[in-house]
Amino acid sequence: MVGIPLHKSYNSAVIEAGGYKNTTFVEKDCRNYIEQVRRLRLGEGDALAIQAYFSKMQTRCSGFYFSMDLDDDCRLKNVFWADNRCRQSYREFALNAIITDQDRAMQNVIQITLPNTKHRWCLWHIMKKLPEKFGYHIEKSSIFFAIHGPVYDVENVQEFERGWRSMLDMYDLHDNAWLSGLYENRGRWVPYFLKTTFWAGMSTTQRSESMNAFFDGYVHSKTSLKQFVEQYERVLRNKVEKEFQADFRSYSQMVPCTTTYEMEKQFQAVYTIEKFKEIQQEFIEKVYYDVVSENANDYYWSTYEVREDVVLHEHHKKKSFCVSFRRDTCELIFSCHLFEFRGIICRHAITILIRNDITSMPERYILRRWRRDVTRAHSRIAVHYDGLVNSPGQLRYDEMC
Structure with missing residues (x-):
């Protein structure tokens, strides 16, 4: 689990025992045991793993925000419907807001399972498609600039409507299906329409992918949902350690004021x-x-x-x-x-x-x-997924936290 190759762990055990003659098992026995445990754990199913994951998450992250950047073939869409208990756990995990790309299947799932959650499209995903959608156009650079106006630089609905209409008129884009779809769903991605919802500092001019750095080095495109749950433990431990270090800096250092107010x-x-x-x-x-x-x-x-x-x-x-x-x-x-x-x-x-x-x-x-003195619940909760059953002591510890 800590990334040490099995043969090194086995050699350590041999040295601790005082030599091969004092060990009651060989390296092959270790490999067989690990494979057996791995098969049992994977056999419990991804849907139940996600149920356990969200059950834990709701005690740790209630009221937090969740950014999803998912491909069309993402298995999570099917898992939402795989098990009724999983759906129940997800409903109880009351997200305030969620960011995804423009995937229609994800949008439908979120509307049904999280009806009270504010769902927003990632602005970066939309704006990066401009070269793809208008690269053929002789005035593509001017179109890019014209779209940025009503998207980033408006303070009321009237300004947005005027700017959008002017952009369509100027470049004869009234029949563009992609732009029409964006306009119909303007409340999901245009910054002005999202200003009254708290987004935890995730700025619309900032690449939402930066949030994914949280899992860098822990998950990849081949990671199963079950493995994701296990890796989440490691990610959280690493995050807590970094937060402790940041807390120490906040208490030991002081940034000077720039004004006299x-x-x-x-x-x-x-x-x-x-x-x-x-x-x-x-x-x-x-x-x-x-x-x-x-x-x-x-x-x-x-x-x-x-x-x-x-x-x-x-x-x-x-x-x-x-x-x-x-x-x-x-x-x-x-x-x-x-x-x-x-x-x-x-x-x-x-x-x-x-x-x-x-x-x-x-x-x-x-x-x-x-505040620097805030106490974060997730840093006190033990993170442990031993299958789906915790020991009585572990459950009591979680409940007390």
């Missing part, structure tokens, strides 16, 4: 190093923002227009964002939805808080999940 010091004191760097960038970028108007909605609420100076391809552009602020409770509503999408307070909100002489960041915008 007390709010930045608040995040510096409680957030992990990596998350504090993200927050810090919002404070740095605040310099490019100005409040251009203020309207009092009522006694409690005021709405501000915050304007950003953007440089795009050496051209300056102005973008406007709305922030509503309730002074008595320090509650904020922002049009960019960065807090809902990534769990990071945005520069627009910081600008408005400072304008209203708020020196301390409201606690509701300091999330527990990014």
Whole structure:
């Protein structure tokens, strides 16, 4: 299980016994035993393995997010229907959100088995198909640029609709079936339509494949589902070890603040190093923002227009964002939805808080999940799949965790 060849393990046992004459078995006996155990374990079936996997996962990862990048022949589609107990386990594993490619079979399975889960298509998968879909077109470079506009650079539905329609008109693409399908499912992949769902920091401009690095060196295209469950143990142990190291760095190191605002010091004191760097960038970028108007909605609420100076391809552009602020409770509503999408307070909100002489960041915008002192349940749960039956002691330990 730790990757040591059998003959080396056998030689170690021989040395420990004091020589071959003191051992009661030969190397062939070891090989036969391992093959027998392997056959028994594989014989239990992939569907039951997945059931055990998700049963464990729901205690460890409830409320987390799951990214799937699956080929058309992936066996997981069939496993969903292979066993009723497996389907039950998957339903109980209440995913908040899931990212896949545009596979129709996966979409149908998710709609049926996870009706309350937000399902999104990987934007990177879609955008990388542009050369394939329009490589023949004489104006392909211009089409690529025109599509990026309504996808990445819109702040409301009207902007998206105008940009998409303009792109179709300009290059006579109204009859393009691929684009028509994307438009019909725009709520599954266009960033604007996904901003109000939390995606655990998985940015739409970032390759979702980077999440798969979690399993690099542990699984490959020939890995069976049963083997995946076993390898998951090793991956988790490795992940926990890296998190312990990151925790140590967070407690022993401190990234200096870039501003004199007390709010930045608040995040510096409680957030992990990596998350504090993200927050810090919002404070740095605040310099490019100005409040251009203020309207009092009522006694409690005021709405501000915050304007950003953007440089795009050496051209300056102005973008406007709305922030509503309730002074008595320090509650904020922002049009960019960065807090809902990534769990990071945005520069627009910081600008408005400072304008209203708020020196301390409201606690509701300091999330527990990014704190350096948070206790992760998965680092305490024993990971052990001995077939599908655990010892009473192991079960008691899991339950206590």
